[in-house]
Amino acid sequence: MIRVVLPPHLRNLAQVAGAVELDVQGVATAQSVLDALESRYPVLRGAIRDQTTHQRRALVRFFACEQDLSLDPPDTPLPDDVATGREPFLIIGAMAGG
Amino acid sequence: MSGVRVLVGTHKGAFVLTSDARRRQWEISGPHFGGWEVYHVKGSPADPDRLYASQNTGWFGQVIQRSNDGGKTWQAMDGKFAYDGEPGTHKWYDGTSRPFEFKRIWHLEPSLNDRDTVYAGAEDAALFRSQDGGESWHELPSLRQHTTAPDWAPGAGGMCLHTIILDPKHPDRIFVAISAAGAFRSDDGGKSWRPINRGLKSEGIPDPNAEVGHCVHRIAMHPSRPDVLFMQKHWDVMRTDDAGESWREVSGNLPSDFGFPIDVHAHEPETIYVVPIKSDSEHVPPDGKLRVYRSRTGGNEWEALTNGLPQSNCYVNVLRDAMAVDSLDSSGVYFGTTGGQVYASADAGDSWAPIVRDLPAVLSVEVQTLK
Numbered sequence: 376m377i378r379v380v381l382p383p384h385l386r387n388l389a390q391v392a393g394a395v396e397l398d399v400q401g402v403a404t405a406q407s408v409l410d411a412l413e414s415r416y417p418v419l420r421g422a423i424r425d426q427t428t429h430q431r432r433a434l435v436r437f438f439a440c441e442q443d444l445s446l447d448p449p450d451t452p453l454p455d456d457v458a459t460g461r462e463p464f465l466i467i468g469a470m471a472g473g
Numbered sequence: 474m475s476g477v478r479v480l481v482g483t484h485k486g487a488f489v490l491t492s493d494a495r496r497r498q499w500e501i502s503g504p505h506f507g508g509w510e511v512y513h514v515k516g517s518p519a520d521p522d523r524l525y526a527s528q529n530t531g532w533f534g535q536v537i538q539r540s541n542d543g544g545k546t547w548q549a550m551d552g553k554f555a556y557d558g559e560p561g562t563h564k565w566y567d568g569t570s571r572p573f574e575f576k577r578i579w580h581l582e583p584s585l586n587d588r589d590t591v592y593a594g595a596e597d598a599a600l601f602r603s604q605d606g607g608e609s610w611h612e613l614p615s616l617r618q619h620t621t622a623p624d625w626a627p628g629a630g631g632m633c634l635h636t637i638i639l640d641p642k643h644p645d646r647i648f649v650a651i652s653a654a655g656a657f658r659s660d661d662g663g664k665s666w667r668p669i670n671r672g673l674k675s676e677g678i679p680d681p682n683a684e685v686g687h688c689v690h691r692i693a694m695h696p697s698r699p700d701v702l703f704m705q706k707h708w709d710v711m712r713t714d715d716a717g718e719s720w721r722e723v724s725g726n727l728p729s730d731f732g733f734p735i736d737v738h739a740h741e742p743e744t745i746y747v748v749p750i751k752s753d754s755e756h757v758p759p760d761g762k763l764r765v766y767r768s769r770t771g772g773n774e775w776e777a778l779t780n781g782l783p784q785s786n787c788y789v790n791v792l793r794d795a796m797a798v799d800s801l802d803s804s805g806v807y808f809g810t811t812g813g814q815v816y817a818s819a820d821a822g823d824s825w826a827p828i829v830r831d832l833p834a835v836l837s838v839e840v841q842t843l844k
Contacts, residue, residue, distance in 0.1 A: 384508060384533055388549055417551040422533040426553050434532040468532040 594634030628652035669717030723772020781825035809835025
C-alpha cells in the first residue's frame with residue numbers, strides 16, 4: 376500500500392480528504408503510482424502530467440523522504456519507505472503566482 | 474415564477490446569483506471551485522438546469538464542470554482536450570513560429586436544442602465539441618488547420634478562441650472569433666471555415682484586405698436576425714448585415730471605440746451595448762467614469778448610461794465575456810468588472826445597481842431567464 380498526498384486543489388477535485396492509499400502492482404515508481412492514482416480518480420488525468428506524453432506539468436513537483444524526485448526518470452523505483460507505505464509520496468503544486 | 478440566474482466566472486471561482494423577475498433581491502452562492510480561474514459558465518438553452526463551467530489553473534490544467542440542478546451541485550468531467558493530429562504552428566509575438574499548445578477553455582457554448590452537445594473555444598485557438606454532456610471532447614480540426622493558421626498570432630491575453638455563435642436559423646452555421654486572427658464562419662457544422670474579416674481595419678496591418686490578423690474582442694447577434702452581427706474590435710465597433718461578408722464601422726460618437734464586450738437587447742435587435750475603455754495601453758474607463766453606451770439605431774448614435782454607475786475615480790475594466798442580457802419583458806442588462814462588481818439593470822440600461830461589489834476579478838457573466 377502506498378500513500379499519496381495531493382495538493383488541496385486536487386483533493387477537492389478528486390473529492391478526497393487526507394492521503395490517498397493505493398495498491399500498486401509491481402515495482403513502485405512515480406509512473407506506476409500515477410497510473411494507479413489516475414485509474415482510481417480519472418478526473419485527475421491531465422492535472423499532474425500530460426495525458427498523452429505523461430510529461431509532468433510544469434508547476435507540479437514530486438517529493439518523498441525529504442528528497443525532490445521530480446527530475447528522476449518516471450520509471451525510477453521509489454524509496455523503500457514509500458513503497459512500503461511508511462512515508463507518503465507527495466505531489467506538490469509550486470508556490471508561484473497569486 | 475419567472476426570474477433570472479446570473480452565472481459569474483471569476484479569477485478565483487464561480488458564483489451563481491439568483492433573483493425573481495423584479496431583480497431587486499439577490500441570493501448569492503459560491504465560490505464554486507474556489508481558487509481556480511473560471512473563465513466561463515453557461516447554461517443550456519435546451520435545459521436551463523444543465524450548466525457547464527470551465528475551470529482552470531496554470532498548475533493543474535483544465536477541468537470542465539457540469540451541473541444538472543442549476544448550479545447547486547457540480548460534477549467534474551473526466552474528458553480532456555487534445556488537438557486532433559499534428560498541432561501545427563502559429564506566429565508568436567516576436568514573429569517566430571511556435572507549435573499550438575493547449576492552455577485553457579475560454580468559452581463554452583451549449584447547443585440551442587440538445588443539452589448534451591456543447592462547443593468549447595480554446596487557447597491556443599481551436600474549437601472542440603462534446604456530444605455527451607462534456608464527458609468527452611473532440612476537436613473540429615479544420616479551423617486550426619486552416620491555411621491561414623500559421624499566420625495567426627496571440628493578442629495580449631493569449632491566442633484564444635473566445636466567441637462561438639450558433640445560428641438559430643441555419644443549423645449548420647457557426648461563427649467564431651479568435652484574438653488576434655479575426656472572425657471565421659462555417660456553413661457546414663464546422664467541417665470547413667473561411668475568414669470573414671472584409672472591412673475590418675487594424676493598426677499595424679497595412680494591407681486593408683488582410684484576411685487575418687485582426688484582434689476581434691467580441692461578436693454579438695440577435696437571434697431573430699442572425700445575418701446581423703455586431704463586433705467590438707480591439708479598436709472600432711463594427712457591424713455586418715450579411716453574416717460577415719462585409720463589415721462597416723459604427724463607432725459614431727463613442728468617447729473611445731476601444732473596449733471588450735458587446736451585446737444586443739433581447740427584444741430590440743437594433744439596440745446594442747458597449748463599454749468604452751480609454752485605450753489598449755491603459756484598459757480603464759475614460760475619465761474615471763464607468764459608462765455603458767447604448768445605441769438604439771444599431772450603431773453610430775450612442776448615449777451614455779450612467780445612472781447608478783460610479784462617475785469618478787473608477788478604474789476597472791470589463792472583459793469580453795462579462796456582459797449579458799436577460800429576456801424578461803423589461804429586458805435586463807448585466808456586466809461584471811475586474812474590480813469584482815456585478816452590475817444589473819432591470820430597465821434596459823436606464824438605471825443600474827450592483828448585485829455584488831466585492832467578488833474576485835470578474836472574467837465572465839451569463840444570464841439565464843427562468844420562466
